[in-house]
Amino acid sequence: MRFCNMDHTPRYLPILLAFCMFTTGASGLVNEYVLATITTYILGNSIEQFSIVIACMMLMMGVSGFVQSKMSDQNLLQKFIAVEVLMALLGGFAPLAIYSAYGYLENHFQFVHYFFVLSVGFLIGFEIPLVMRIIEQNKINLRVNLTLVYGMDYVGAFIGALIWVNYLLKNFPLTEISFIVAGFNFIVAILTIIYFMTRKIISRPLIHCVALLVTAVALIWGFVSNRDISNLLEQRFYDDPIVYKETTRYQHLVITHSNITDDTRLYINGNTQFSSLDEERYHDFLVHPLMAAAPDAKNILVLGGGDGLALRELNKYPSIESVTLVDLDPEMVKVASTHPRLREINNDAFRNAKVIIEPASLDEPGSHSGLFLYEDTATVDDSEYVASLVVYNIDADQFLRQKPKQQWDAVVIDLPDPSSIELSKLYSKQFYQMLRLYLTDDAVISMQSTSPYHAKEAYLSIGATMRAAGFNALPYRQNIPSFGDWGYYLAWVDNKTEAEVKATLSRLENFEVETSFITPELLAASFSFGKGELHTDTLCVNTLMQPCLLTHYVDRSWIVE
Incomplete structure (x- = not known):
């Protein structure tokens, strides 16, 4: 639906949009870091993998910017909510999906990997243009427009990077970080729907609520189950049972032990460090x-x-x-x-x-x-x-x-x-x-x-x-x-x-x-x-x-x- 027929800017809309851009700026950057890091853990060579992953995301952000310019101004709010919900689902489940592909489709896992890299980049590229168009429809002046979109997006990216380095990477595995970040995208979608539902200017609210409920259930299940799923997937990479695993700030440690040969092995980022034999x-x-x-x-x-x-x-x-x-x-x-x-x-x-x-x-x-x-x-x-x-x-x-x-x-x-x-x-x-x-x-x-x-x-x-x-x-x-x-x-x-x-x-x-x-x-x-x-x-x-x-x-x- 269009908002340009309103007589004045809806109350608190600038604050909501500022929060949205801050949150999506932070979560978008961390999503890039998560996908680049999991690729580094699997393939090594951190500079090459980070460069390729972020370059692919930037490419798709440009592509999505072009695609959105061909879209009509109808239902911009619903489109923004859909982008945030898809970002939450794709970003949350990406590490588990990539890890599964590497375990079951080792020779073709990069197809799955780049599907998520390109898709997440494509969705990130939609966020700023959609918010800009929503702001334009609501006749917020250009100076406020730029402050809301670019200022809060860049500030959010900076804060997201600090949280990634100083907290997330130190305390959570990648499969859990992705769901934490997905939660922020989901919060943006919820707050947006609540705001416009209270103003009674959103069509078919029941459908939106059902979609959010299904998304919430999927994300909660993924967050609660990610470590068990990760353990099952990771065991496929090792001949002997895993007896210890931990992702530290610097590397991924795995210890396996064979009761048959009494062989204990240490692996760092999947590479053998020693065998007790x-x-x-x-x-x-x-x-x-x-x-x-x-x-x-x-x-x-x-x-x-x-x-x-x-x-x-x-x-x-x-x-x-x-x-x-x-x-x-x-x-x-x-x-x-x-x-x-x-x-x-x-x-x-x-x-x-x-x-x-x-x-x-x-x-x-x-x-x-x-x-x-x-x-x-x-x-x-x-x-x-x-x-x-x-x-x-x-x-x-x-x-x-x-x-x-x-x-x-x-x-x-x-x-x-x-x-x-x-x-x-x-x-x-x-x-x-x-x-x-x-x-x-x-x-x-x-x-x-x-x-x-x-x-x-x-x-x-x-x-x-x-x-x-x-x-x-x-x-x-x-x-x-x-x-x-x-x-x-x-x-x-x-x-x-x-x-x-x-x-x-x-x-x-x-x-x-x-x-x-x-x-x-x-x-x-x-x-x-x-x-x-x-x-x-x-x-x-x-x-x-x-x-x-x-x-x-x-x-x-x-x-x-």
Whole structure:
């Protein structure tokens, strides 16, 4: 129906429209974030996924702006209500639908994904033009028009972004956030109908009420059931039963356990982090070659390693006086400190930790000894030596930029593969140069460096980047059944050549401590590579401004010919 025949602007209409634009601005932006984030969790490469999702939404907003210009001025109110109801339904159920499609239609799930991305973008594009036309019909002057529509829409988007970052993402899974946001779109529809029903200027109110009731029931059911549905869907992605899952501010954690093989696995964003059946192979080669190359190391820095497994191996060395562990996610450390099975696997590695969560500065007081340890459920050898341990839950790059006052004799870098721009920067020339400032003259670094076979160009890029930062870099490898052929680097800054360090370690007769898998003979063999395996025509140095490592890893790794 048309409102232009009214003698004056309906009372409180500007306030209602201002609230509508504020709310839709906030919910529209958060909807974009939710869809982009779930795509990142599934496909990785956050910059690419966020860029594509938001670009598609912007495209459809433009398309809908053109489409609405061809619509008549009849029933603009009903059209606005319909847009908000559809936004609530599509936005609320989108994450569950996309997740279901990935589980059941893995090869075609992007059709479902982009249906929701494009549809939500199309509906968002309708909101502002419809409100503008409703305002025009009610003869609200241009200045108020622009203030209501653009001002409140932009303010709402800003507030929505703050709520997303500081509250929603920290406290709710994506499948629940979508229904919370849908609730705001639904509230807009309800308030609009109530306002115009009280003024008796809306046709067929019963039909509108029934539609809202059906929508309310669907959204309430989705909100109440989303976690159970998500659990059922997620189990399809894992061979073994899920025994723990949590979406933290930074990542999605899943722990599975097989009663048949007694295999416990940790997954982050769907990617295997370790299997209890062979993780000792991985961590032996990460830690013990380092300690053999730096036998006098007393102060150790660990970057990553929030599962405590590298720390478990370091705790075997009585010569180590202190360990500083830097892992971004406090929830990862909490799980490794409290989950009975993980505590058993890591030998309760955090049992004497002082944990500082997201410090404003490295000198921030108020650390808590044993912060996460509340129940002694693990089997631990209390006679084993444990070095002094301080854990910082902060990004490794930020940690170094805050200029720590300590210097370290050895560094273990146990970070995830460089599958996103956030991780790629921790493999950059600038990061290694900054790390070098906090090392003693004879310090040694060991770092996991992805697969020299499945991700050859990425592996070689990591070595080239370390050398460009002023380090010597010695490559070595080992087969880890859960991962395949896996690569590492030892790096140092003194005058010893790679050949000299390789020869010294190859002559090693035994390790200082008892190891689970590695032997001197295996270490010597790990320095061997086949013809051409350490050569590539696409070698590049990874920098902040040219993150070529990310391109190598995402586009040229684990490709099945």
